[in-house]
Structures are given as C-alpha cells and as structure tokens.
Amino acid sequence: MKTILLIEDDRKITMAIGMRLRSMGYEVATAADAVTAIAQARKANPDVIILDINLPGGDGFIVAERLQSLMQTSATPIIFITASKQENLKIRARELGAVAFLEKPFDATALADAIESALVTGPLDAVVG
Amino acid sequence: MEPALKTPTDAIDLSATMADEVIRVLLIDDDPAYRHLCQRYLSKPDGPAIELECAANASEGILQCQTQHFDCLLIDYTLPETSGTQMYMTLAGMLNQFAPPAIILTADGGQAAATEAVRAGASDFIPKHSVSAKLLSTAILKVVETNKLKRSVEKRSVALQSVNEKLRAKNDQIQRFYQGVSHEVKTPLAAAREFIAIVVDGIAGEVNEQQAEVLTHALDSCDQIAAHFNDLIEMTRLDSEKVTMNRKVGSLNGAVLRSVASVTSAVEAKCITLRQEIESPLPLVLIDTNRIIQVLANLLGNAVKYTQPGGEITLTVKSDIDSSSLRISVTDTGCGIAEENLPQVFERLFQVENGGDGMMGAGLGLGLSIAKEIVSLHDGKIWAESTLGEGSTFAFELPIAKSIFDLAETKV
CATH class of the missing domain: 1.10.287 (Helix Hairpins)
Known part of the structure; x- marks a missing residue:
C-alpha cells in the first residue's frame, strides 16, 4: 500500500483530505507543523508528500527543502496545496520540483490526478502546470 | 579649484520673493569693457530692477555663486581658464538644483557654441555683440520667470x-x-x-x-x-497595475474552444442551444490567450446563467468591414437588461436586480468589470446591448494583428 504524508496545519482539512485519501486506498500519515513533518517523513517513509504552503514554524517551501535534504524523502514527489492566491507561490513550487500545485478548495479528481501522476512520473521530470 | 563652502539652500526660497523685487544677476566675463557695458545696460532707470554683480573669471564666478544668491547668470562663452559652458556644468555639478539659470553669451554666429550652451543646461544664449539694453533685460526676465515656474512645477511634482x-x-x-x-x-x-x-x-x-x-x-x-x-x-x-498581459500573436480558435468547453455541461444541463458562428479562417490577434478565455468564459457563463432552460445562445466571431478588429459577441435569449442599467453592467458588483420575468439576478459580481479591464489591456473595447425580456448581447473587439509591427508591441 502506498503511503501519503499529509502536512497541513488546519485540522479539519487534514481530517477531510485524510478521509478522502484512505477511501482511495492510501495509507495516510499526518503532520501539522514543520518539526513534526520532518519526524513523520523519517518514520513513515512516504511515497508522496502533500504539503501546505502556509505552516506554523516555517513555510512549506522551507519544509520541502528540508525534506529534499533527508535521505528517505530526497526524491519523494511533492504536491503543494494552498489557499493563497499569491502569484509567486506557483513559481517557487515549480522551482522546487513539485509535481502539482493545488489551490484550495480543490476537488477529489484534481487530487487523485495529482497523486497518480506523482506516483508515475516521480519528482524529477515532472512539471507543475 | 576649492569648491567647499556652503550650498545656498536657503537661497531657493528667497528666489520667489526676490525676483519680484530686485533680480540679482552675476556676469562672468574677463573683458572689463564688456562688463561695464552690461552694467550700463542693466542700470537703465526705466528698465526692470536688476542688480548686477561681476566676476572676471570662472573660479571667481563659482565662488560668488557659492556664497551669494543669484537669480540668473550671464556667462561669457570664452573665459580665460575654461569655456563658459564648462564652467556652468561644473557649477551645476556642485549646486545641483540650486544652480541659478544661465544665459551664455556666445560669439556672433557661433552656432556650435549655442548648441553647446543648450546641452550644458543653459536656459538661453545671446550673441554677445548684438546685445542691447532691452534684449539683455528681456532675456534675463524671461529666464528668471521660467526658472521660477520650473521650480514650482518641480516642487509640485515632488509632492505628487x-x-x-x-x-x-x-x-x-x-x-x-x-x-x-x-x-x-x-x-x-x-x-x-x-x-x-x-x-x-x-x-x-x-x-x-x-x-x-x-x-x-x-x-x-x-x-x-x-x-x-x-x-x-x-x-x-x-x-494595482501589477497585472501584465502576456500577449502573443495567434488565433482565437483555442480560446473559443476552451471557453465553450467551460460552459458545455451547464449548457447541456439547461437544454440550451449554443450556436457558434465563427469566421474561418480567423485573422490573427495579439492576445494573452488565458486572459481572453477568462473574458469569453465569463460572457458565456453569464449568458448561460441568465438564459432560461430551452433558450438559445449565439457566439459570433467575425472581423469588421475594414479588417481592423475582430468582434466576439455572445447573444442570449435571457431576461435582458433594462436600458438604464446597461451603462453600469461593467461596474463592480453590479447586479440585475430583477429580470423581466421576475427572476432575481444571481449577480454579475466582479466578472464583467474584470473582463472590461482585460479587454482594455488588449487595446480593445467591450459593451452590451439588450432588450428587456428578449435577451442581451455582450460583445468585445480586439485589434487584428496586421503587420510585423504589432509583434514589436507584445510588451504591454
């Protein structure tokens, strides 16, 4: 079973997306802040990481850089999610090699597509749309 | 040369009041006879109140400018150590905006000197030997007045x-x-x-x-x-003007296709007939495709929203008679908009309060006003026509990219 690490500080979003992911047949690990995220990444050894950009204790980009420097998650595909409309975020996400960038609210199809393409293409040659 | 000393910062405020009373002029000329002549010309009792100081060379002139306020300088083009224009540039470099305006006294017919004077930032030039009392005082008054005006404009523009x-x-x-x-x-x-x-x-x-x-x-x-x-x-x-259009020369076909796709499911759900009358081939336009999709999808979306089930929407794309612009229009058989409301539909948060059939408007929100901005950033225009109870037409025009010159204008 594939494992997804969901890093998101909003408890309800974590609950909702978590339910969705489990219904899709994924194992779900969660973290609500930057520090826990790193610990969970080490422990859960995820196949895909879903990462919120606005996080307490360091934004999602910093967390992404940390994750990419960890041995377990150095090549794990990252899907960024955000409720923010700032234009530069998408560019940063692309620079960090994210496989997808989803604006909240997003529907389950978009999430499923992003995860599937993450599992297929991996992080290196994928491009954020 | 030792510039040092102080910058006459307080002089600038004085200039306005002083010009109304006595105009202080500094003449820099190495010829005593010419200095005397100017002295005589400018002390005519019927002339304007001008107080003339003299300097015999550039360094003396610069020193005087650093220690005293002058409303205008008269500088001989040919000075012993340097040229008059060179001296003025040096002075302007030291005093910046506090340098008084200058008139360069050129040799007769010295076109090169005149050009040089203007380039050096002098306000005027006078051929030295054609100077008369009237000519000199008129030139000084003009320069002082212009400078006063310039200062006040500068002040205002700094404030703005x-x-x-x-x-x-x-x-x-x-x-x-x-x-x-x-x-x-x-x-x-x-x-x-x-x-x-x-x-x-x-x-x-x-x-x-x-x-x-x-x-x-x-x-x-x-x-x-x-x-x-x-x-x-x-x-x-x-x-905030932070949005830039990423315009490229291309066809509208893709934008039409994707805009229509965005409403297809809603059109089908309401059993609306969507007719497309698209000229073929379409002329090239200079567009930011995503932005134009935003506009067209908005117009189509509104049409679907306001058209009753079973109604009809027509999307027309065709160039005008002289092929200067491409017109895209969306006509619906919806509730229509009262004539008095038409001019406001592109205003923010305008809502059709009450449709002809009593249906409450769902609100056009910001979409149309965003569409208007986008179209205007494409050098186009957008408008609406409507008959209450019969339907509306929303249309916009984009200039057709005719020549290679349009390619150069991709930067907006």
Whole structure:
C-alpha cells in the first residue's frame, strides 16, 4: 500500500483530505507543523508528500527543502496545496520540483490526478502546470 | 579649484520673493569693457530692477555663486581658464538644483557654441555683440520667470510623487488585506467542500439520490464562494497595475474552444442551444490567450446563467468591414437588461436586480468589470446591448494583428 504524508496545519482539512485519501486506498500519515513533518517523513517513509504552503514554524517551501535534504524523502514527489492566491507561490513550487500545485478548495479528481501522476512520473521530470 | 563652502539652500526660497523685487544677476566675463557695458545696460532707470554683480573669471564666478544668491547668470562663452559652458556644468555639478539659470553669451554666429550652451543646461544664449539694453533685460526676465515656474512645477511634482507613493503603499496594503481575508475564508471552505464531497461520493455511507443532488448544490455554492474571492483578488491586482498581459500573436480558435468547453455541461444541463458562428479562417490577434478565455468564459457563463432552460445562445466571431478588429459577441435569449442599467453592467458588483420575468439576478459580481479591464489591456473595447425580456448581447473587439509591427508591441 502506498503511503501519503499529509502536512497541513488546519485540522479539519487534514481530517477531510485524510478521509478522502484512505477511501482511495492510501495509507495516510499526518503532520501539522514543520518539526513534526520532518519526524513523520523519517518514520513513515512516504511515497508522496502533500504539503501546505502556509505552516506554523516555517513555510512549506522551507519544509520541502528540508525534506529534499533527508535521505528517505530526497526524491519523494511533492504536491503543494494552498489557499493563497499569491502569484509567486506557483513559481517557487515549480522551482522546487513539485509535481502539482493545488489551490484550495480543490476537488477529489484534481487530487487523485495529482497523486497518480506523482506516483508515475516521480519528482524529477515532472512539471507543475 | 576649492569648491567647499556652503550650498545656498536657503537661497531657493528667497528666489520667489526676490525676483519680484530686485533680480540679482552675476556676469562672468574677463573683458572689463564688456562688463561695464552690461552694467550700463542693466542700470537703465526705466528698465526692470536688476542688480548686477561681476566676476572676471570662472573660479571667481563659482565662488560668488557659492556664497551669494543669484537669480540668473550671464556667462561669457570664452573665459580665460575654461569655456563658459564648462564652467556652468561644473557649477551645476556642485549646486545641483540650486544652480541659478544661465544665459551664455556666445560669439556672433557661433552656432556650435549655442548648441553647446543648450546641452550644458543653459536656459538661453545671446550673441554677445548684438546685445542691447532691452534684449539683455528681456532675456534675463524671461529666464528668471521660467526658472521660477520650473521650480514650482518641480516642487509640485515632488509632492505628487510622495502622494503617489503613499497611495501605492495603501493599495499594496489593501491587496495584502484581501489576500489575507481570502486565505482565511478559503481554508475552512476547502474543508467544508471536501466534507460535503466525501458524503456525496458515498465515502461516509450510502446517500440517496435526493441527498446527493442537494449536496451537489452545496458543492457548487462552495465553488462560487471561492470564485468570488478569486475575482476579488484579481480585481485588486488589476487595480494595482501589477497585472501584465502576456500577449502573443495567434488565433482565437483555442480560446473559443476552451471557453465553450467551460460552459458545455451547464449548457447541456439547461437544454440550451449554443450556436457558434465563427469566421474561418480567423485573422490573427495579439492576445494573452488565458486572459481572453477568462473574458469569453465569463460572457458565456453569464449568458448561460441568465438564459432560461430551452433558450438559445449565439457566439459570433467575425472581423469588421475594414479588417481592423475582430468582434466576439455572445447573444442570449435571457431576461435582458433594462436600458438604464446597461451603462453600469461593467461596474463592480453590479447586479440585475430583477429580470423581466421576475427572476432575481444571481449577480454579475466582479466578472464583467474584470473582463472590461482585460479587454482594455488588449487595446480593445467591450459593451452590451439588450432588450428587456428578449435577451442581451455582450460583445468585445480586439485589434487584428496586421503587420510585423504589432509583434514589436507584445510588451504591454
């Protein structure tokens, strides 16, 4: 079973997306802040990481850089999610090699597509749309 | 040369009042006879009140300018150590905007010197040997007046600039505020939407058809809230002029296809007939395709929203008679808009209060005003025509890219 690490500080979003992911047949690990995220990444050894950009204790980009420097998650595909409309975020996400960038609210199809393409293409040659 | 000394900063405020009373002029000329002549010319009792000081060379002239206030300088083009224009440039470099305006006294017919004088920043030049009392005083008065005007314009533009900066900062602040509010709203909205979707999709247990339908409406409402906030952010962005159009020469076909696709399911759901009358081949236009899709999808979306089930929408794309612009129009058989409301439909948050058939308007929100901004950033125009109860036509025109010169204008 594939494992997804969901890093998101909003408890309800974590609950909702978590339910969705489990219904899709994924194992779900969660973290609500930057520090826990790193610990969970080490422990859960995820196949895909879903990462919120606005996080307490360091934004999602910093967390992404940390994750990419960890041995377990150095090549794990990252899907960024955000409720923010700032234009530069998408560019940063692309620079960090994210496989997808989803604006909240997003529907389950978009999430499923992003995860599937993450599992297929991996992080290196994928491009954020 | 030792410049040092002080900059006569206080002199600038004096200039306005002093010019009304006595105009202080400094003549820099190494010829005593010429200095005497000017002295005589400018002390005519019927002439303007001009007080003339003299300097025999450039360094003496510069020193005087550093220690005293002058409203105008008369500088001989040919000075012993340097040229008059060179001296003026040196002085301007030291005093910056506090350097008094200068008139260069050139040799007769010295066109090169005259050009040089203007380039050096002198306000005027006079051929030295054609000088008369009247000519000299008129030239001085003119230069002093012009300089006074220039100073006041400069002062005003500095003031305007600071107001402008403040407004810009305010605008950024407003934009950040909207961004923040949008983020705060969308986070719980995303959770709510997903919870509803989970129920609709049967993940939380079996749902009957009626429940699923009701919840699908709730999902639509969630998406509407998100779309409104996106529009709000977009609008503030357009306001702050941060939006640039990424215009490229191309056909409108792709934009038409994708805009139509965005309403296909809604059109089918309401059993609306969507007719397309598209000229073929379409002429090339200089467009930011994504932005034009935004405009066209908005017009089509509104048409679908205001057309009753079974109605008709016509999308027409054709060039005008002289092939200078491409007209895109969306005509519906909806409730129409009263004539008195037409001019306001592109205003923010305008709503059709009450359609002809008593149906409450769902609100055009910010979409049309965003469309208007985008079309105007494409050097085009947008308008609406309507007959209440019969339907509306929303149309916009884009200039056709005729020549290679248009390619050079891709930067907007």
